[in-house]
Amino acid sequence: MSMLNFSFFKTNKPRKFEPIPRFYDPDKEYIDSIKKRIDDKDDVEALKYKLKQNFGKNRFGSSRISDQRLRRANRNSNIRLVVILVVLLILTYYYLISG
Numbered sequence: 001m002s003m004l005n006f007s008f009f010k011t012n013k014p015r016k017f018e019p020i021p022r023f024y025d026p027d028k029e030y031i032d033s034i035k036k037r038i039d040d041k042d043d044v045e046a047l048k049y050k051l052k053q054n055f056g057k058n059r060f061g062s063s064r065i066s067d068q069r070l071r072r073a074n075r076n077s078n079i080r081l082v083v084i085l086v087v088l089l090i091l092t093y094y095y096l097i098s099g
Contacts, residue, residue: 034051 037050
């Protein structure tokens with residue numbers, strides 16, 4: 001029986017593709033880093049101080065000051081949009097009246 005399975009060339013078995021799902025979650029990483037700092041440090045007061053310093057920051061690392069700048073930029077953009085729409089409406093009105 002072993003003679004029947006004999007061959008001169010080794011045949012390779014096909015390899016299977018098994019992807020490992022990976023993704024990046026910045027919120028989870030931030031929470032894990034805080035947990036790690038809590039576990040590593042015995043000085044809880046120093047950790048509380050650092051958390052109070054970072055409390056004003058959003059998840060992208062910018063502070064409230066840049067949030068105010070972002071709001072101001074959005075407001076300016078909205079005002080610009082309204083002005084452009086009003087000018088276009090006036091031009092359209094004059095075009096329709098004259099034509």
